[in-house]
Amino acid sequence: YKLLLVNGVNLNLLGKREPEIYGHTTLAEIEERLIARAAEHGVELICIQSNHEGQLVDDIQHYGLLADPAAQVDAIIINPAAFTHTSVALRDALLATQKPFIEVHLSNIHAREPFRQHSYLSDIAAGVICGLGQQGYQMALDYWLTHTYLVSQ
Numbered sequence: 001y002k003l004l005l006v007n008g009v010n011l012n013l014l015g016k017r018e019p020e021i022y023g024h025t026t027l028a029e030i031e032e033r034l035i036a037r038a039a040e041h042g043v044e045l046i047c048i049q050s051n052h053e054g055q056l057v058d059d060i061q062h063y064g065l066l067a068d069p070a071a072q073v074d075a076i077i078i079n080p081a082a083f084t085h086t087s088v089a090l091r092d093a094l095l096a097t098q099k100p101f102i103e104v105h106l107s108n109i110h111a112r113e114p115f116r117q118h119s120y121l122s123d124i125a126a127g128v129i130c131g132l133g134q135q136g137y138q139m140a141l142d143y144w145l146t147h148t149y150l151v152s153q
């Protein structure tokens with residue numbers, strides 16, 4: 001069982017970027033913890049981040065559809081960051097894979113500027129977690145780990 005964690009534009013700056021909104025933890029620290037947690041359950045977590053929309057589309061296509069079946073992921077966790085509010089391309093890439101995904105946001109996008117309140121992904125997501133900081137990633141991972149356990153029984 002494999003999972004994919006996708007982080008979008010500007011999330012390489014976590015820890016340095018508006019820490020009052022996004023926290024002090026770096027993306028590397030978040031990824032490390034999640035990888036370790038997944039490994040405890042015998043699950044491989046593949047982590048990608050890019051500031052380039054097309055790169056994210058390429059990676060989602062690869063891990064979700066084009067790679068050898070053994071190298072493909074079973075489910076996805078994605079924080080598309082600002083691409084949430086702009087990207088039909090990411091929506092289409094996720095639809096193409098037919099892999100279930102959870103949309104995560106560190107901040108509560110509904111409590112911020114109006115332009116953050118529309119997501120191109122939420123209506124096709126298995127679930128959406130926002131406003132709970134880095135714990136949101138962990139909750140999304142735990143959901144997929146439980147799900148893995150349930151479907152493998």
Ligand code: DQA
Pocket residue numbers: 009010079080081082083084104105106107108109116
């Ligand atoms: C974000 C929310 C987005 O509106 C914003 O553009 C981000 C991060 C979040 O995690 O809270 O870059 O996805």
